[in-house]
Amino acid sequence: MLMSKQKKNVNVNVKRLLISINVLGSAGPIRFVVNEEELVATVIDTALKSYAREGRLPILGTDITTFALYCPLVGSDALSPWERIGSHGARNFMLCKKPQANNGVGDADNGTRVVSRSRRGGGSWKAWFNKSLNLKISTH
Numbered sequence: 236m237l238m239s240k241q242k243k244n245v246n247v248n249v250k251r252l253l254i255s256i257n258v259l260g261s262a263g264p265i266r267f268v269v270n271e272e273e274l275v276a277t278v279i280d281t282a283l284k285s286y287a288r289e290g291r292l293p294i295l296g297t298d299i300t301t302f303a304l305y306c307p308l309v310g311s312d313a314l315s316p317w318e319r320i321g322s323h324g325a326r327n328f329m330l331c332k333k334p335q336a337n338n339g340v341g342d343a344d345n346g347t348r349v350v351s352r353s354r355r356g357g358g359s360w361k362a363w364f365n366k367s368l369n370l371k372i373s374t375h
Contacts, residue, residue, distance in 0.1 A: 252321060256282045256304070256328045260293050264327075271321025275304050275314045282330055295332070305329040 250271045255264040256278075265285050269278055279299045286295055295302070303313035306325045313333075314323075 250321065252326055254278070254320065254326050254328060256330050258282075258286060258291070258295070259329065259331045261286070261291055265289075269320055271319065273320050274316065275318055275320055276316035278320050278328075279304055279316070279330065301333055301335075303331055303333050305331065 251268050252271055253266060253268050255266050257264045265282050267281060267285060269281070276299055279302050280297075283295060283297050283299065283302070287297065299316075305311075305313055306323055306328050308325045308327075309323050314328075
């Protein structure tokens with residue numbers, strides 16, 4: 236009696252990438268394999284679940300809408316949650332919480348709002364990156 240294995244319908248043209256995601260404030264990167272066609276939102280979700288499963292600190296939560304994924308090679312703008320992770324050819328990313336705007340104090344005279352950012356959790360990966368570069372520069 237021959238038993239045949241049914242192969243899954245897999246597209247052989249889709250490349251798989253080993254990506255590395257650094258989380259601001261965490262000890263080290265999270266690494267996992269993704270299809271280059273996966274959406275950035277799916278990658279953020281997978282990263283948050285892996286981060287929580289490993290018991291890493293600081294605790295981030297699971298709401299993907301409060302996070303942004305950055306690619307230092309592309310520029311300073313966050314990647315769109317609807318673009319493909321492989322569209323830029325990068326494999327290293329930075330996951331950061333999006334800045335949260337508090338309910339500002341209204342100005343009675345002109346109706347403008349003053350929005351303050353909390354000191355904790357409001358940092359950006361750009362500031363962290365620039366600070367790390369300054370620490371590595373030495374004079375001879």
